[in-house]
Amino acid sequence: xxxxxxxxxxxxxxxxxxxxxxxxxxxxxxxxxxxxxxxxxxxxxxxxxxxxxxxxxxxxxxxxxxxxxxxxxxxxxxxxxxxxxxxxxxxxxxxxxxxxxxxxxxxxxxxxxxxxxxxxxxxxxxxxxxxxxxxxxxxxxxxxxxxxxxxxxxxxxxxxxxxxxxxxxxxxxxxxxxxxxxxxxxxxxxxxxxxxxxxxxxxxxxxxxxxxxxxxxxxxxxxxxxxxxxxxxxxxxxxxxxxxxxxxxxxxxxxxxxxxxxxxxxxxxxxxxxxxxxxxxxxxxxxxxxxxxxxxxxxxxxxxxxxxxxxxxx
Amino acid sequence: xxxxxxxxxxxxxxxxxxxxxxxxxxxxxxxxxxxxxxxxxxxxxxxxxxxxxxxxxxxxxxxx
Numbered sequence: 001x002x003x004x005x006x007x008x009x010x011x012x013x014x015x016x017x018x019x020x021x022x023x024x025x026x027x028x029x030x031x032x033x034x035x036x037x038x039x040x041x042x043x044x045x046x047x048x049x050x051x052x053x054x055x056x057x058x059x060x061x062x063x064x065x066x067x068x069x070x071x072x073x074x075x076x077x078x079x080x081x082x083x084x085x086x087x088x089x090x091x092x093x094x095x096x097x098x099x100x101x102x103x104x105x106x107x108x109x110x111x112x113x114x115x116x117x118x119x120x121x122x123x124x125x126x127x128x129x130x131x132x133x134x135x136x137x138x139x140x141x142x143x144x145x146x147x148x149x150x151x152x153x154x155x156x157x158x159x160x161x162x163x164x165x166x167x168x169x170x171x172x173x174x175x176x177x178x179x180x181x182x183x184x185x186x187x188x189x190x191x192x193x194x195x196x197x198x199x200x201x202x203x204x205x206x207x208x209x210x211x212x213x214x215x216x217x218x219x220x221x222x223x224x225x226x227x228x229x230x231x232x233x234x235x236x237x238x239x240x241x242x243x244x245x246x247x248x249x250x251x252x253x254x255x256x257x258x259x260x261x262x263x264x265x266x267x268x269x270x271x272x273x274x275x276x277x278x279x280x281x282x283x284x285x286x287x288x289x290x291x292x293x294x295x296x297x298x299x300x301x302x303x304x305x306x307x308x309x310x311x312x313x314x
Numbered sequence: 315x316x317x318x319x320x321x322x323x324x325x326x327x328x329x330x331x332x333x334x335x336x337x338x339x340x341x342x343x344x345x346x347x348x349x350x351x352x353x354x355x356x357x358x359x360x361x362x363x364x365x366x367x368x369x370x371x372x373x374x375x376x377x378x
Contacts, residue, residue, distance in 0.1 A: 001358040001359075001360050001361070012358050013355065013356040013357070013358065014356055014358060015358050015359060015360075022358065059376055060374070060376070061376070136377075166375070209346075210347075210374045210375060210376070211346055211347070211348075211349065211374045213374075214349055214372065214374035215349055215356055218349060218351060218354075218356055218372075219356065221354075226320055226372060226373075227320070227321075228321055228373075228376060228377060229376075229377055231377075232376070232377025233377075235377045237377055238375060238377055241347075241375050242344075242347070242375070245344050245346040245347045245375070246344060248346045249344050249345060249346050
């Protein structure tokens with residue numbers, strides 16, 4: 001498979017069926033940067049002058065996001081929240097610190113670290129046990145609180161997270177399956193600082209799939225934690241992603257059409273819908289042959305039967 | 315070829331030569347949820363992998 005963009009057709013490192021394209025390393029990096037730049041512009045996320053706080057976890061998405069923003073010339077610092085999940089947190093903390101020291105520092109960017117155990121006296125597993133709450137829900141509350149607090153207290157204009165197309169499509173599927181309409185508004189790639197004390201939140205990776213971001217990290221030698229969080233095992237989000245990936249394999253572009261289509265509908269509210277009865281009364285009238293309702297002069301059944309009577313048997 | 319898998323970490327052996335997509339199919343893995351890496355380079359689904367190759371199949375899904 002060769003690069004579909006290079007005039008010399010260099011060997012491709014990734015095929016992207018949803019774009020009917022394949023890219024070499026250089027063209028793929030350019031493609032990813034262009035997708036992020038498009039998201040930043042079309043959803044009015046931030047300007048080059050604004051200060052961005054990136055929420056980093058040590059995983060591929062957040063480290064790739066920090067990397068892309070720095071390469072695009074944005075003023076992006078990062079916050080890492082050490083959750084105190086044993087060796088998993090130690091390893092992810094080490095990866096984030098390594099990236100900050102070896103890459104981000106050269107761009108003048110700094111890493112802020114918050115250790116849950118230092119403030120709360122225990123890691124999230126212990127807190128979840130004491131509070132009788134699921135670990136992932138405890139984790140989500142702590143991370144949202146700490147990221148927002150840091151962004152507001154340290155005067156960042158916007159907080160950026162590494163949520164990607166798969167995250168948003170899976171979340172949308174979950175919300176639709178359970179008709180959680182009240183959560184749909186929060187699926188926009190840009191959430192405004194609606195009230196005093198809330199930071200503006202953005203998702204610049206919303207145009208890129210999880211696989212594309214992982215590939216970007218490999219191609220650009222970003223050392224991220226491949227191991228999955230031990231607390232995420234059996235999560236519903238993973239199940240939704242697996243289902244969507246099955247559909248994507250059979251029909252490339254499914255995830256994109258599902259999430260982008262939703263965003264399009266959200267930004268352009270439809271006029272009050274005509275009822276089914278009203279539409280039928282406007283478009284249907286009796287068939288000239290049999291009298292049953294049809295949109296044409298002669299209904300499909302009468303046309304088919306007329307054709308069958310005149311057709312020559314094979 | 316030796317195939318390194320994650321979640322949980324393990325190694326399996328697959329007879330080569332085979333195309334990447336055939337290796338994934340044999341292991342019942344979906345391309346959209348995985349990257350295939352030989353050495354430290356990504357390989358596409360139509361790449362022919364030799365019997366002597368060592369590859370890593372890296373999952374890309376995270377719980378988020």
